[in-house]
Amino acid sequence: MARFMDVHSGFQGVTAEQLQAAHDADLLIEADEGVHFEQAWLDPVAGKVFCLSTGPSKEAVMRIHERAGHATAEVYELPIEV
């Protein structure tokens, strides 16, 4: 199981409720791919969302986000952390 950070752009003005709804949409289907989205952080001014997850592959993370309605191509595998 690997760890990933993915980045979404264009989320300017998104509220906590909207972020929660997007996160819940991921959680609902993430088990299909063996992915788990642990946490998500939003900068509503820059419109950036960062999602920390674990899963079998970058592609599995991308498939869940795509099916949940917020696809991103920007997914980084993080084998090293301090």
Added chain:
Amino acid sequence: MARFMDVHSGFQGVTAEQLQAAHDADLLIEADEGVHFEQAWLDPVAGKVFCLSTGPSKEAVMRIHERAGHATAEVYELPIEV
């Protein structure tokens, strides 16, 4: 106290020891600005580092990273998390 994510590029091939050394350099001086770097994750293939921190301002985070030798202009304030 606010929460921030900053992003560094160009860290291709960096090792766990090198990331730890860079993180330690931040920790050594972070109190000067009331900043705390909680965690850092590295994708050594894409060369991306993500640092999660708390502090009084984006500029305070940037000053610590700059003094520690790894400046970045890409710092996001994260008032919303799930």
